Amino acid sequence: MRAGVFLKIAILSDFHIGYERFREDALRQATEAMEVASRETDLMVIAGDVFDYRHPKPEIIIEAATLFKKISSQKFAARVIGFEGRGNCYTEAPIIAIPGTHERRTADETDSIDLLNLAGYLVNANQARVTVGKGSERISVFGIGGVAEERFKETIAQINPAPLEGAFNLFIFHQSVYEFLPFGENIIKLEELPKGFDLYIDGHIHSKVEAKCHGKSFLIPGSTVLTQLKEGEQEEKGFFIYDTETNNYFFRKINSRRFVMVKLDIEGLAPAEVKHMVEEEVSKITPGGTDKPIIRVVLEGRLKEGFKNIDLSLKSISDSHSGSAIVEITKSGIDSKVSKEIEELRSGMLENASIRDYGVGIFVKRLAENKYDLNVSPSVLFDLLSSEEKKETSINRALDIIFPSA
Ligand SMILES: [Mn+2]
Structure with a gap:
């Protein structure tokens, strides 16, 4: 002690x-x-x-x-x-x-x-x-x-x-x-x-x-x-x-803006039914204090047959609540394959890793495929090559590090 x-x-x-x-x-x-x-x-x-x-x-x-x-x-x-x-x-x-x-x-x-x-x-x-x-x-x-x-x-x-x-x-x-x-x-x-x-x-x-x-x-x-x-x-x-x-x-x-996430299953519903469902859910979450809460609504499933995502106007829902909440509606479950992949890239697989770290990962893989064996860490090289300077400057700085005597 x-x-x-x-x-x-x-x-x-x-x-x-x-x-x-x-x-x-x-x-x-x-x-x-x-x-x-x-x-x-x-x-x-x-x-x-x-x-x-x-x-x-x-x-x-x-x-x-x-x-x-x-x-x-x-x-x-x-x-x-x-x-x-x-x-x-x-x-x-x-x-x-x-x-x-x-x-x-x-x-x-x-x-x-x-x-x-x-x-x-x-x-x-x-x-x-x-x-x-x-x-x-x-x-x-x-x-x-x-x-x-x-x-x-x-x-x-x-x-x-x-x-x-x-x-x-x-x-x-x-x-x-x-x-x-x-x-x-x-x-x-x-x-x-x-x-x-x-x-x-x-x-x-x-x-x-x-x-x-x-x-x-x-x-x-x-x-x-x-x-x-x-x-x-x-x-x-x-x-x-x-x-x-x-x-x-x-x-x-500390006092921080409230955040609520709601997941809704919309499988087989028509756009009007989805809108009604979202309206109801958002209205249930009453604002806490003076701050507008951030409400993220995630829609999962596919719309009723015959309807396309474009038939579902989500902006009007966010707009109608803009006085009392910040509403973000994600259609990750019903969007096209591509946007789902982008969403996963952003929030799932990457979690807290930055896009840069993801980029370094791909860079390191490519270097390994090309049998990279220089005595310089790939991430140092990545940082040098991706720095916001002129192309020539970053290439020359990279060469200086790879070949220090030159
Ligand atoms: Mn951080």
Whole structure:
């Protein structure tokens, strides 16, 4: 049993500031989460995807910077007292973050989390250890920012994250974990995470997860904003508060827009009957508070013989409820084969993997078919070739890495 002052840690993730579809929700819910966290805890750790875009527009950077500036300028009893690893530390404010998949750029390039770090609004713990002190109590946060799934294990081996003696040690990262997203052999398993830490924190997955890793708590707080309109996202949004004295934690809810998903079987019904059914279901879900809920209606089955999907006008249903709810109607079950496949690609098979990760997968497969054997990771090559620079520049940079002496 350690004597000391003890700390309360806020564990947050996936704000997705700038998310186009629910941009106001993203900022408002991130703001509430950070304000509550700064009142009720000693330090906050954010497990990636602060931004929704790799190259956020200036107005989005300003939205985020304004929020982080405000929070970081508050008085904190705990402060950052040590930093070692990639980059530098420019603030004592105990707001620690890593970049996620949405901020990630080509290896060694700076990202938008580096920008907030440089401004002194947070501490970027990507491939670094940040030590926070309050009285005699020490918290050490070791972070690894999001990397392509197939590179995560080698990144751990290279960086070799180790706990700090005499401190309460956190390991924070932003990847898929096989136990929760078993979508490939590249994806890390809980037992493969570095040993010796007191608490494991992951981002990336947008619904909350509570598990064990090497006998300690493993927590994913989920996103603070709705992004995927999937069944698992109907839970309330928020973050975890972890107490180092008791090793207990709880989920601290925030006010977030309600999301309800309804599946309807329309097999053999005429369009007018489907409309009536949808109207009835949507009317049952009364708005909670002042916010309009998001209602996603998924229609499954085929229309009555003789009718085509085009006979089913769904826009009028969304329009007629636009005053009290945001209604999205998906015809995944009755649409043509192609759009069903696209829908599955978006929400099923890809789950939390980005389209980029999917692209890398195809790229790696093609390279293997062509007996690729260069000493450069395929995902590094992919990032270089797909960067938004001029074609010649990215090809030359790729050649420089493949043939360093040239
Ligand atoms: Mn995310």
